[in-house]
Amino acid sequence: MAWYPGATRMELQPESDAQAAIRPTQFIVHSVVAPWDEKRIYAYWRDSTNLESHFGLDYDGSIGQYIGTETRADANAGANRRPDGTGAVSIETASNTSATDAWTSEQIEQLVRLGVWLHERHDIPLRICRSHSDPGFGYHSQFREWSTSGTACPGKARIRQFREVVFPGIVARAKGTNTPAPAPTAPKETGMKLTDQVPLPDWVPETWPEDKGLSDKKIAASVALGSGYGHVRRARENTEELLRQVEALRTEVAQLRAAVTKGA
Template sequence: MAWYPGATRMELQPESDDQAAIRPTQLIVHSLAASWTAERTYEYWHDSTNLESHFGLGYAGDLAQYIGTQTRADANASANLRPDGTGAISIETASNLHATDEWTDEQVEKLIRVGAWAHQHPAHAIPLRLCRSADDPGFGWHAQYNAWNPNGHACPGPARIAQFKTVVFPGIVARATGTTTPEEDDVALTDADIDKVAVATVNKLLKGGALETSDVERIAKAVAARPATLTDAQVQALATNPALAEAIAEKVAAKLAARLAN
């Protein structure tokens, strides 16, 4: 069984020993619809239900693992164990009662760390792409496919689904590879994705495009917060050319404003 070294081990028994083995090919994120710590989630699954995920994540970033990732957990319906022996790693995350809030910064960081580990660990080697079907290896969220979510609920919630696409998953890719973003064929990011806007703008300006005046602080928040989307050459260009950073800031801020208005 594989245990993530960055999580507190709170092993559920008898599930950990009695449930079937899987070969993990996916990682699926969930919202708990409860503001529980990882320890409180363990207590609930231990004492009150036979349903469980592999991991539980509290608002403060407290992370526990309850079952080894090569053992079936029961949170993903048909993704838990397929006829070919493959299955999914599942992570339950604390949320408000209606699962309408975003993940905290602490939760985002832990999701990125676990995701990178799930890709890098030889027992999983989960590919760095969003799942393209219910059986396709990769990363996803509970409501993404009916086969994973036969009850049709919105878990982990619209705000977190958007956050997964634009923040968490790109962060996993960056952390796991140390590069920019995966190839276009590997992950379906929207045309409005901030990373693509930032990178395309930098490339244009590096080729001699017109510079404009804007607020440097905005580029610090909008692009520097996502530094792994830029190559070393692009980062160096920003460091030595404040006007370049200002121009990017204006373009990224405009893109953000357009997205928020939709």
């Protein structure tokens, strides 16, 4: 088994020991269709399904590895393991619940680093896969054979990033040529990082499911700002308006208190 040194090892058992060996020839990227970090993705693979990916990637670039890259993982249907023993390495990446958001710059950087490592460690060729069995780099919806029921994963925005930013970045980094850091894909506010936790207002229902990562009434700023959570943005705007109204009322109360004191 091979373990990526840039990832936190979160080994799935019994899958890690029980599943067949593969010779990795492809790297396939996915969106998990949830704003989950690598720990939550691990818990989902462990407790809720008999499927799994090799890696999980959060918005902030933190990455977990669940199975060694020379062991089969079951996220890619016909690409998991072929009769000749070849197979694909897979990664699930945090996204919004409709898989319509773009990867953050931190996610892009980690995908590039991992892609370079896979090329160097397993000799995966620096090309986009030309068929479902062709060695190289690809994304989940690229070939019907990689999904039993069809899929749009990882979403149009990320497919464009894969072709225009991620894969060219892997090639440039692997060949030692200079490549600029990818531009941020979500707006940043002054004094706020994409990894900061944004508190949600008190009216958010307690019944929001835990698998949305919102049970603590906080959400990553990258999700709130860049992942289609319009209700979060509206809540923040409403909160700011209420604060302005409260401040105006405080001013009026102070003026009334001063007038009463003066009259007394």
